[in-house]
Amino acid sequence: MTVTAVPSRTEPGRSRFTARNALILMALMWSAQLLGLVGLLSGNVQAEIAVHFHTARISWFTLVTGLVGTFATPFAIKAAAMYGKKRVMVVITVLGLVGDLIAALATNYSMLLIGRGIAGCYGPIGALAYSMVRDVLPRRLIGPASGLLGGGVGLVALGGPFLSAWLVDGSGFRGALWFMAAASALSLAALVVLVPESPVREERTRIDWLGGLLLGGGLTAVVYGIGEGADWGWTSARTLLFIGGGLAAVVGFVFTESRVPHPMIPLPLLRRRPVWTMLLTTSLVGGAAYAVGTVMFLLALMPTIPGVSDGLGFSATRNALVNAPGSVLILTGAVAAGMLASRFDAWFLLAAGGLLVAGGYGLISAHHHTVPQLMLFGAVTAVGMGLVVATIPILVIQAVHPAEQALANGAQSMAQGVTQTVLSQLAFIILARDSQVVHGIRFYRDAGYSNGLLFTAGVAATGTALALILPKRRAAREL
Structure with a gap:
């Protein structure tokens, strides 16, 4: 692999956050964190969509997006390396916008799934945004900027639920789908206007x-x-x-x-111990931490129907209020991880976060029937989630050389995406074992929620154990 670079548009001597650098970072943060915001919106509307379209296959509403994103990632990463990261980010954002528009206009469930599938082409945007930070910002800003980009998940966790509640309770699932389209349009405009093209290129070869x-x-x-x-x-x-x-x-x-x-992906890179251990542990811990959200949204938003459905029957607004303290703690955990990363091994921080996620959801699996229970044990998982999401980008940077970061980000994104999708699918299967279909709608019983939560907690615990016991060597690197 041959990597070349043309002179950067950013002067090497400028090491402070100028207005231009801040705008670039804001545009990249919006693009990267839009995935998390769409995930929140999707989770909040899936119960209403299941009822509206009378479908017992609501799991595919979120899973089809993840599948397409996984499929598109290796092609997007390779094309970005040869033709420019900004160019590819613009192309996949356009595809995401087209998919969002189809979904918003859908008149049946099949058309909705087609739209969400096309929108899945946007999936590789996070991996490309992280590698763009290294390419277009001054070297001394790479560390702080990467931390801010990863910590953006806390802002999404804090404001996203209330935005989602306002949209869902005020405009229904259609309002949420139209907001996704508007957010993708904003992301496209920000990329085109504010973000420069990456100067880093690989030699153009056959894909x-x-x-x-x-x-x-x-x-x-x-x-x-x-x-x-x-x-x-x-x-x-x-x-x-x-x-x-x-x-x-x-x-x-x-x-x-x-x-x-x-x-497409150099196998020698994946065989290195720092790389494969990073991919294995982060995909298990991160995938479980995100996959469990599908169970929690259904638990909160599905109705309470004696003998039929054991959902809590929350409105989206009430669910946002219940989760608000946890959202603050996710942001707190992410900020804390950035501060602690210079003092503690990032592997230790990942393991600490994974342990809190596994322990918190293990407790919720048995105690999820009242608001105080959800808030208390949710606080435990929230701190762990903040540690996990902020530590994963640090581990990727530590595992590879600078020229390999785009590939490593793509591989980690794909590995975690596949794990999250598989775990979400398995969680739905576990949920369905204790469910019944009434008028074409699948309703879940309490045992299904408990077992689904316990399953994902077990996977997070497995990833945590591997993070602690697997031998690791640091790769030589520089920012």
């Missing part, structure tokens, strides 16, 4: 289409097979075909990548 299709298609087939396995039967020919065929495609990807001159 490894076969490798990308094997990896993205294989992972998509596995997740789809897992999602349909409960209905098809785990030993049915269709289930085994999708899961087995998907795994075979991933094996084929490994075989192909080791033999092509310009691989």
Whole structure:
């Protein structure tokens, strides 16, 4: 891999946050954190969408977006390295906007899923935004800017629920879908006007289409097979075909990548101990921390119907108020992680965050019937979440050399995205084991919520244990 750079538009000697640098960072932060905001909106509207469209397959409302994002990530990262990160960010934002508009105009559930699927092309934006910080800002600002970019999740967690509640309670799910389109349009305008193109380029080579299709298609087939396995039967020919065929495609990807001159993802990079340990642990802890949100939103917003549904029946506004202290603590945990990173090993901070996430949701799995219980144990998970989301970018920077950060960010984003999607799918399967369908709507019982929460808490605990026990070596790096 050959990486070249043209003279940066940003003067090396300028090491303070000028107005121009601040605007660039704000545009990148909005683009990156829009994914989290859309996730909050999606979680808040899924119960209403399930009732409106009379669908028992509401899990695909969020999962189809993650699947497409996972599939698109290796192609987007490779194209960005050769043709420019800003150019690719603009293209995938346009695709995201088109998908948002289709979803907002949808007259049936199938059209809604098509729109959300196209919007999934926006998925790689976070990985590209983090690597753009290194490319377009002065060297001395890279550390603080990366911390602010990661800490932006706290701002989303703080303001997002109230924005979501205002939209959902005031305008229904249509209002939330139209806001997604407006937010994507704002992101597009900010990227075009405020963000310069990255000066870093790889040599233009042929894109490894076969490798990308094997990896993205294989992972998509596995997740789809897992999602349909409960209905098809785990030993049915269709289930085994999708899961087995998907795994075979991933094996084929490994075989192909080791033999092509310009691989989609260089396998030697993934074989390094600092890299593969980072990918494994962050995808498990981060994926579980985000996947559990699907269970929590359904628990809070599905109605209470004796003998049928054990949801808490909250409005979006009440749910935002219940989670407000936790949102503040997510931001607090993220800021604390940035301050502690210079004193403590980032692996220790990830493990501490993972332990709090696992412990908090383990407690919520048994005690989630009153507002005080949700607020008390939710505070534990919120601090852990803040530590996790702020520490992951630091671990990526530590694992690779500067020229490899775009690839490493892409690999981490894809690994966590696949893990989150699979865990979300498995959580829905666990939920569905204690549910019933009435008038085409699936309602969940208390045991399903408890088991779904306990499952994701167990995965977070596994990732935490691996973060503590796996041997790790630091890669030589510089900011």
